[in-house]
Amino acid sequence: MSTQVPQQTDETDAETEPDAAEEPSKGDLRREKKAERAAEREREAEAAENAAAGGNTRELKVFRFDPEIEGKQEPRFDEFHVPFEKGMTVLDALIYARDTYDSSLTFRHSCRQAVCGSDAMFVNGQQRLACKTQLSELSEPVRVEPLPHADVRKDLVVDMEHFYDQMDAVEPFFDADELPEDELAEQRQSRQNREKVKMSTRCIWCGACMSSCNIAAGDNQYLGPAALNKAYRFAMDDREGEARKQERLEIIEQEHGVWRCQTQFSCTEVCPKDIPLTEHIQELKREAVKNNLKFW
């Protein structure tokens, strides 16, 4: 698991050991190391306990809710004291708390490296990915809550259906007007154009932006930053033709589209992939205006 600390071999031991007459086999060395590791683990476990008793722990206040379990139907916060290790993330701490104290503590997580987008949460009042948020950067107690403006299913798990519906609403798929006839010939795309859409393709559908957006909170039909960014990703891709772009601009111009955005930049601030969401929305607005002027 990711909470492992790198093993440090005890240097003084290694130095005081006399040169053996015969080379120990790799297996011997490994067994020796294994024994060392086992001892190390014991020391760590002890240290963790001492730390828990003494002080080098972090306090987490974690939101708990389960619609069908007595005592959890009313939301509450549980406190967990987790032994702190250098490099520990909020996700590491949650995993520790779950595997050590309470196996019913529930949250989504998978890749542990900020690419699956499962573990966006509200940590100390901001939308963040738990796996790439270092505990050392947070003040205590660390409050961990589910994403705001979404229905909570249980503990830190929210209903993502609305988010997915908004993504679907922008027809989120590449759809060229025409393709090369040769199945072995690629469409050409300039480096500049690829660069233009690059950031927009990095979206991992974590939902942090949508959760942070005041407009989305007040207008359930607002497409929201992630879906608009997805629309940008295709509308700006030169490989799709003019006809398709026209259709895309109509989608984002609808009542609950780009014009709702009030450029508060909260989505851009919380995006864990650094996508300039607000800028993309602004650029779509400009495209829409240009497009409408064409028909004058």
Add this chain to the structure above:
Amino acid sequence: MASNTTYEHDVIVVGAGGAGLRAAIAAQEAGADVAIVSKLHPVRSHTGAAEGGINAAIRDGDSWEDHAYDTMKGSDYLGDAPAIEALCRESPKETIQLEHWGMAFSREEDGTVSQRPFGGLSFPRTTYAGAETGHQLLHTMYEQVVKRGIEVYDEWHVMNLAVTDEEDPTERSCHGVVGYEIRSGEIAGFRARDGVILATGGMGQVFDHTTNAVANTGDGVAMAYRAGVPMEDMEFIQFHPTTLPSTGVLISEGVRGEGGILYNDEGERFMFEHGYANNDGELASRDVVARAELTEVNEGRGIEDEYVHLDMRHLGEDRILDRLENILHLAEDFEGVDGLDEPMPVKPGQHYAMGGIETNEYGRTCVDGLYAVGECACASVHGANRLGGNALPELIVFGKLAGRHAAGEEFDEPEIETGKRGEYEDADFESPVTLGERAGDDAGTAADAAADGGEAVANPDAVLDVAVDREIDRVEELLATDGVNHAEIRSTVQETMTANVNVFREEEGLTEALSDLREARDRYTDVGVSDPSRTFNTDLLHTLETQNILDIAEALTMGALARNEFRGAHWRKENQIRDDENWLKHTLISWNDGDPDLWYRSVILEGENKRYEPKIRSY
């Protein structure tokens, strides 16, 4: 709780990573009503973490034959030629297909897609999108699934297969799967009129230092195994040479492809200076580099006795930002290192399973109606060692073939045999401990039920209902038991596997691992789930997964103990040579109704137009 619903489709795809999505698209294009059932929402799949690229011979001066030769050599002559040739022949078309679906590949000045050098390749044919090729591939493919309106049952964990119970597994047939809806706790049958395609990905959670996601618990492999499909070449695990020490996060081979250099604690460029790969240096095959790094560490030249340095600073900021930007973020976020200013610490970590569910070159298993594609499958294209850039083409090529096959398209007779028929060899393998399931354990298939004296199920219509009922009983029992926490068992397995079945293997350690696994299996009979909730019960989900981890870890270790030679990623202390005389053969392990049975089948080195003669694999 009774099952309320039975869902029904022509083809059911289990898993929604690259292979599953491609299979679903192909099956639908061939006219099938197809649905995807997946533990994770598709965009959460671990294909998204693949960084490097897609090998495809699409340029002048390159050929699919050269790609096949490199792949066979990289496999250390344990790949089957018909599967390798299918991969290499189809990859160009499938790669360009992704481009036609809008994938954001990196580009050359003239607007064509970029390719770069990768380890073990004779031509720079790794087609890429920055250092986030898998993310781009996964999202592009999911977009096409949305476009086609293919039904996706997401956050449905598939617990088991509905397979008939004839005594000979090659006479069995698959009629669907049993799913568990994570959100509601509902258990339901999914009837497959034409076929089930397993695309459940890797099994890295068998180890404790892995690049794999937490969800990669080898579910499909374990399910197929228990239904009678052999696991093939399970001992071949790729340890990626460049993972971050504290988390196991992957640093792409692309860094070395672009010119990144490995240094030991003494500042030596050890790949050359210590003679591990005098020609290719850092770009030697992954197993070669991983062993070199660990040898450096074992001989006292590691940094902090644990890792080595990967330096890319000399590439310059522009090139790094253009082609490897993602690497900077990973090193910064997960190791606190700025790759522009300092070298990155790296060490080998479990990365990829070359082995898996035995299939032929169309992804078919020996059980009628059951297919497997992607990392969970073993066709086999990777043999004893997978080349970087060969996993993603495997997903799209075999995903497509299996999808079409399952939807009823006609194909030529396969060259590769499956199941215990045709020519094979029984192994002389004595396990130091009792393997498999002890009498009285109860977590098997319909076939097990019959073997245990239960109701025999050869009737295809009844088999799904029986399978659903068994799973309902199993869940009820787990929820009612206040027993051992799965997390304890899982970490025992992961620790012994990483200690004893790692890059360097020897008989004593392997035996120890088997006995640790025996104990873990015994403890699992007392496992219980303490969260009583039906809503999003991850305690239950992880407990179910841990059964799969146990089955896989055992088979993997059996294979590693049986194969007393050094081939590709598998190294044995007792016989440190590649022993072609005795070991040009695949290891197969059959569940055999709870009493695992190890056997062998010869490798197929005959290609369509030539034979691949085993040569010394030097780089």
